[in-house]
Amino acid sequence: MPQQSLFTSPPSHLIAGVDEVGRGPLAGPVVTAAVILDPERPIEGLADSKKLSEKRREALAEVIRERALAWSLGRAEVEEIDRLNILQATLLAMQRAVAALDPAPEHVLVDGNRCPRLACTVEAVVGGDGSVAAISAASILAKVARDREMAVLDARYPGYGLAGHKGYPTKAHREALTRLGVTPIHRRSFGPVARLL
Template identity: 45%
Template sequence: MNEWKISKIKEFLEMNQMTDELKLRLLNDTRKGVHKIVQEYEKKEEQQRQLKEKFIEMSQFEREFWKKDERIIVGVDEVGRGPLAGPVVACAVVLPEDFCLLGLDDSKKIHKAKHELFYNYIVNHALDVQVGIVEAQEIDEINILQATKKAMREAIHLISLPINHVLIDAVELTGLTYKSTSIIKGDQKSISIAAASIVAKVTRDRIMKEIDHQYPMYQFKKNSGYGTKEHINAIEQYGITEIHRKSFLKSINY
């Protein structure tokens, strides 16, 4: 390999696994650029190892139920409890036992640039994905906690498979006809809940981008309805809309 250009070595390692023999040959190469390629490769391998460990750790709840022959596990999460405008969106996801998406985590911990990529992978590989939505007017009528629970129930009830168990992020849902477990910080501890959080996040962001066409002055495509300085300034200038949560705005004197 000593006669290979550095670019060719890099290209080779992008397509092939590095063996101990190959690593030794590369380290014996006198070129600093080759040593740097080895370091970058090992760093990438370590990152992959950590991601695999994290994914296995987050699969513990699912694997325990799968061992008990409870195959249809529904992960449930919501997005949009805090904004001043727009709906609360919940998602219910059923993942297959061979599902693997390294880097899956709470949507808030995943770079926004990856949200759409993860969303597409999840909806294309999940056994079922359903969404429940409760609009701002109803949030004002029944309060945000009850609206969140309603959106979650709607998403769960749309699942077409025979549910064995429901894993829910933090919220306790009563009255379900299936066994359920509420997990604090579940979107960091369960791959099913984490997948639901991604789908709910992307779904709600898309809704807010559509609303932005109708009300561009509030910059909903940027703030997703949260109370940013720009959003508050727009409310002061233009007033509130039908998609604003009036019960939330009372707390900031609007």
């Protein structure tokens, strides 16, 4: 199980992990999660959400929501992604997730190499979703939430296979786009979609 890494942050148990899911897809929102774990209620099996089975992610997400001191989701919609660009939209979604935490964190660890502007101190951790427990927990919550949403959108926009590929630019998704056209949930600023408009 990934242990909370040691950082130069002030000693505090109110350290939040933040991660995103959905930067690469051609469709749907980018979803972020922020989690403050409870040191008194450790969770076994936390790992990078991409390395867990769907069944394991779903089970862990339930435990995280039950045992964490605080957790929240943030998002940026397709319109915001197209207007701001995917990086800025992701940072905005992270800000929203952190702002929704209660209690508020004193320090935030973000997966990757870019940090959103926050009211508290913040640190980027490359590969954090596999090495920092709170970031792993955030990656799991964000992945479960976005996957569920893509299944709902699949029913609303049949034929694109959204429940399977989750909006990522697979061959089947690109072929469906060519055949069926661009929907309101497709990111118009992304090349494969822009070329069809």
